[in-house]
Amino acid sequence: MATPSDFEVPADRPHFAVWPRRLPRAVIAPETSLWFNLEVAATRFPDRAAYLFFGRALGYRQLRDDALALAGWLQKAGVEAGDRVAVFMQNCPQFPVALYAVLRANAVVVPVNPMNRAEEFKHYISDPGTKVVICSADLAAIVDAANQALPERERVRAIVATRYVDAMPAGAIAEADAPPAAMDAWLRADPPLPHGCTRWTDAIAQGLQPGPHQAKPDDLALLPYTSGTTGLPKGCMHTHRTLMHNAVGGAWSYGGGPEPVVLGVVPMFHITGMLYSVFGSVYSGATVVLMPRWDRELAGRLISHHRITHWVCIPTMVIDLFASPNYKSFDLSSLRSISGGGAAMPFAVAERLQAEFGLTFAEGYGLTETAAPSHANPPERAKLQCLGIPIFGVDSRVVDPLTLEELPPGEVGEIITRGPMVFTGYWRHPEATEAAFVEFDGRTFFRTGDLGRMDEEGYFFITDRLKRMINASGFKVWPAEVELLLYKHPAVQEACIIAARDAYRGETVKAIVVLRAEAKGKTSGDDIIAWARENMAAYKVPKIVEFVDVLPKSGSGKVMWRLLQDQEAAR
Numbered sequence: 001m002a003t004p005s006d007f008e009v010p011a012d013r014p015h016f017a018v019w020p021r022r023l024p025r026a027v028i029a030p031e032t033s034l035w036f037n038l039e040v041a042a043t044r045f046p047d048r049a050a051y052l053f054f055g056r057a058l059g060y061r062q063l064r065d066d067a068l069a070l071a072g073w074l075q076k077a078g079v080e081a082g083d084r085v086a087v088f089m090q091n092c093p094q095f096p097v098a099l100y101a102v103l104r105a106n107a108v109v110v111p112v113n114p115m116n117r118a119e120e121f122k123h124y125i126s127d128p129g130t131k132v133v134i135c136s137a138d139l140a141a142i143v144d145a146a147n148q149a150l151p152e153r154e155r156v157r158a159i160v161a162t163r164y165v166d167a168m169p170a171g172a173i174a175e176a177d178a179p180p181a182a183m184d185a186w187l188r189a190d191p192p193l194p195h196g197c198t199r200w201t202d203a204i205a206q207g208l209q210p211g212p213h214q215a216k217p218d219d220l221a222l223l224p225y226t227s228g229t230t231g232l233p234k235g236c237m238h239t240h241r242t243l244m245h246n247a248v249g250g251a252w253s254y255g256g257g258p259e260p261v262v263l264g265v266v267p268m269f270h271i272t273g274m275l276y277s278v279f280g281s282v283y284s285g286a287t288v289v290l291m292p293r294w295d296r297e298l299a300g301r302l303i304s305h306h307r308i309t310h311w312v313c314i315p316t317m318v319i320d321l322f323a324s325p326n327y328k329s330f331d332l333s334s335l336r337s338i339s340g341g342g343a344a345m346p347f348a349v350a351e352r353l354q355a356e357f358g359l360t361f362a363e364g365y366g367l368t369e370t371a372a373p374s375h376a377n378p379p380e381r382a383k384l385q386c387l388g389i390p391i392f393g394v395d396s397r398v399v400d401p402l403t404l405e406e407l408p409p410g411e412v413g414e415i416i417t418r419g420p421m422v423f424t425g426y427w428r429h430p431e432a433t434e435a436a437f438v439e440f441d442g443r444t445f446f447r448t449g450d451l452g453r454m455d456e457e458g459y460f461f462i463t464d465r466l467k468r469m470i471n472a473s474g475f476k477v478w479p480a481e482v483e484l485l486l487y488k489h490p491a492v493q494e495a496c497i498i499a500a501r502d503a504y505r506g507e508t509v510k511a512i513v514v515l516r517a518e519a520k521g522k523t524s525g526d527d528i529i530a531w532a533r534e535n536m537a538a539y540k541v542p543k544i545v546e547f548v549d550v551l552p553k554s555g556s557g558k559v560m561w562r563l564l565q566d567q568e569a570a571r
Helices: 014-018 035-044 060-076 094-104 118-126 137-148 181-187 200-205 240-254 271-284 296-306 315-323 347-357 430-436 479-486 525-535 561-570
Strands: 049-053 056-059 084-088 108-111 130-136 158-162 220-222 234-239 261-264 287-290 310-313 337-340 361-367 372-376 395-399 413-418 437-440 443-454 460-465 470-472 475-477 492-502 506-515 544-547
Touching: 035 060, 035 094, 035 271, 049 060, 056 060, 060 094, 060 200, 084 094, 084 118, 094 108, 094 130, 094 271, 118 130, 118 137, 130 137, 137 158, 158 200, 220 240, 234 240, 240 271, 240 372, 261 271, 261 296, 271 287, 271 310, 271 361, 271 372, 296 315, 310 315, 315 337, 315 347, 315 492, 347 361, 395 443, 430 437, 430 443, 460 479, 470 492, 470 506, 475 479, 479 492, 479 506, 479 525, 492 561, 506 525, 525 544
Parallel strands: 049 287, 084 108, 084 130, 108 220, 130 158, 261 287, 261 310, 310 337, 337 361, 506 544
Antiparallel strands: 049 056, 220 234, 361 372, 395 413, 413 443, 437 443, 443 460, 470 475, 492 506
16 A cells, blocks of 8 residues: 655655745545545535536535435446446536446446547447446447447446436526537437436436445546557556545645636546546535536636636637637636646747736646646746646656666656556556556656656656657657747647658658638748748758648547548558
8 A cells, every 4th residue: 555655756856946835745645435525525515516517506415415326226237346337428417426426336437538439439348348338318329339239248237328408407598608509409419318228317316325335545446548659548547546646636726625616628538627627626625617518608608707716728728719709808817727738838829828818827747647647837936838847746757768867957858757646557458557667766657658858947848749759851850849839820820740751851740730710811831831941940840731720639629640640641
């Protein structure tokens, strides 16, 4: 069993010189399961809204009671301690109910991206050995198709489906909370359910009570899947303990109490959305205003109307918010912090956020394997386009990827990290687990696969993914760096850099660009290339520019550069 002393960070690490005096250097996580956090919140704040969904509140007591009823139903359906239960839906109050119900049943949550189709979903049944799937009604047919395509011995035992409207107001929705028409129609849809599928409302209405809660801190709690550069996605094994550490740390960022009002728009199936909008918020007793999908106009209204204080987001969301013709009418004055990760915040966009709203975007960094954050920018001293400093109890280094020797400040190498929030390994992949860890300085560190550098003050900066580098005539080009430079072009709204084949250079740099509305038809690819020649080293300059209306994004809002790279390779 790990203790805080097992993750003591050497006192001479440079980031401690800038560590906020208000914060402890390490947090002491409760020796309980994550379920107990909900029990505490429901007892302390029974009538406080845990979630607001288009104006309808789900209080902490009701959240607990619904989770208990669903846990009882799951156990009646045959779910036993350690069994895996998939949760497959967009953000809605039913998601945290389902998650805590699975934990209360002493089982393991398998969160699945709701963008997956039937062929993809088969993997999330067969690989973890899923017993039950809890999904939204619009995805039930996908689950059933995937299930029927598998051998009978691998199929799930039951499917529970909920309509999003089950958690929405019964009457008219106030204008400030109202979803756009297309989203409203989707939320209210009532597609036919597959044979044998149980409706969510029927499962809850049975009021079944589960047996004793027996999960311990080191029991498996969550099995989120992460995509690698090769092969099918692998499950990351997280225990109650590894998740608890960042749930407690997240509460410190909220201010340590129930007062914050959080905008929950990062998808809950993703480790970041789950950490901040399910585990961290429940630990502190905060209120989360949920969005099932990103919509910039709705986001602007919700922040203004509900006086949102904390917003964890993807930088592309801020970029899109600025692209709204109505953005100057949004009242962001209630925001005390705006933070996020997944991609670096373009300097020009961060400057606009500071100049127009007085907000400093505090970037953070983490992976599915690290239960979201391992680094964060202290709000008191944030640096732009920076991952921040290692968080509570975390020790990170920059090493040569081949020799694993530590590199001095300023030099680029692979980021390795250790701390109480690091996962225990990949599900049923012992070789991958062994390769993911390295012995350094007498301790075990996780290899992130990300290239970066550390400055003299202990702040980390990412360069790129280790396997995303473009090799142009022997020059190493890091796409993220070129993207950030292109964002400074006044006509560029979004950009993604990929490698294109080149008979002379081997690989060359290609820019896929979304222009700002006012620049469309007025800016050419040659204009972008000419500007780039003036603003970056010659070997980084895109040789090819392709304009598109939108960049493909994952369910978590990240630009899908791999998809664009694969499409280019197919040409």
